[in-house]
Amino acid sequence: MKAIVNVFLKAGVLDSQGKAVHHALDSLHFEGVEDVRIGKQIVLQLSHTDKEKAMAEVEKMCEEILANTVIEDYNIELV
Amino acid sequence: MKVAVLQFPGTNCELDTVYAFEKLGAQTQIVWHKEESLPEDTDLLVVAGGFSYGDYLRSGAIAKFSPVMKAVKEYAANGGKVLGICNGFQVLTEAGLLPGALKRNEGLHFISKHHHLKVENNDNIFLEKLNKGDVVNIPIAHHDGNYYIDDAGFKELEANNQILLRYTDENGNISNPNGSVGSIAGVCNKEKNVFGLMPHPERAMEEVLGSADGVAMLEGFLA
Numbered sequence: 001m002k003a004i005v006n007v008f009l010k011a012g013v014l015d016s017q018g019k020a021v022h023h024a025l026d027s028l029h030f031e032g033v034e035d036v037r038i039g040k041q042i043v044l045q046l047s048h049t050d051k052e053k054a055m056a057e058v059e060k061m062c063e064e065i066l067a068n069t070v071i072e073d074y075n076i077e078l079v
Numbered sequence: 080m081k082v083a084v085l086q087f088p089g090t091n092c093e094l095d096t097v098y099a100f101e102k103l104g105a106q107t108q109i110v111w112h113k114e115e116s117l118p119e120d121t122d123l124l125v126v127a128g129g130f131s132y133g134d135y136l137r138s139g140a141i142a143k144f145s146p147v148m149k150a151v152k153e154y155a156a157n158g159g160k161v162l163g164i165c166n167g168f169q170v171l172t173e174a175g176l177l178p179g180a181l182k183r184n185e186g187l188h189f190i191s192k193h194h195h196l197k198v199e200n201n202d203n204i205f206l207e208k209l210n211k212g213d214v215v216n217i218p219i220a221h222h223d224g225n226y227y228i229d230d231a232g233f234k235e236l237e238a239n240n241q242i243l244l245r246y247t248d249e250n251g252n253i254s255n256p257n258g259s260v261g262s263i264a265g266v267c268n269k270e271k272n273v274f275g276l277m278p279h280p281e282r283a284m285e286e287v288l289g290s291a292d293g294v295a296m297l298e299g300f301l302a
Binding site for chain 2: 009013014016017020065066068070071
């Protein structure tokens with residue numbers, strides 16, 4: 001199975017890249033964009049067969065290295 | 080005085096750091112990240128600047144798992160003095176030895192220039208040779224120098240005199256190049272034995288190269 005991990009700056013932590021892209025969208029006259037957040041996606045190919053175990057393992061990875069929880073939030077999707 | 084200087088793959092300021100401390104009369108030794116212990120009788124451990132592991136994932140994120148970091152943590156926990164410069168500061172925050180984190184600069188550009196800094200607190204060994212309010216001229220060179228800490232953490236830093244330096248202009252008025260919270264350029268831990276800063280004092284050792292203000296900073300460790 002695959003784990004798809006999305007890592008984003010926490011709400012309230014200024015996302016300079018998101019802001020710059022938001023400005024760019026505005027200047028291209030795209031309307032209706034209220035906010036832009038830029039993050040990263042990490043895709044892990046896992047050999048696990050047990051979803052629960054895999055989820056626990058990936059959560060641990062996020063806490064230890066994949067995200068810096070001082071400034072970032074993450075979410076995990078198993079597919 | 081024995082100074083150990085950490086070297087990860089991608090570190091590129093270790094020789095400048097060695098030069099700076101030897102100029103001040105210290106003995107130095109470069110320590111490769113695969114080492115599992117620090118040289119005996121190390122008086123100061125410097126985590127030098129650069130781009131450890133290519134800044135992959137986040138600056139300093141992968142270096143924190145290098146074999147030597149276990150020894151670094153033990154050394155710091157036993158009161159050993161640690162100084163992280165630039166990427167070294169990022170490594171120390173990632174490793175949890177210093178509070179906060181370093182984000183991409185607010186303007187998104189890599190900034191490389193001389194900048195003025197104001198000494199915020201000098202009740203620590205690092206800055207004791209300087210006076211509170213002194214303004215020094217030190218080069219900065221970073222892409223991820225935007226120091227972040229939440230409100231509660233910031234108040235704690237202020238209350239414990241953990242803010243070492245702030246970015247200012249030459250008159251000591253706040254002038255923030257990278258968007259850091261409180262214009263912070265450097266902090267220390269609560270116990271005041273672990274120090275981190277984005278600017279490069281080891282590059283400010285010679286007037287002919289633009290500034291020798293780094294001398295008074297690094298000299299603090301030689302006392």
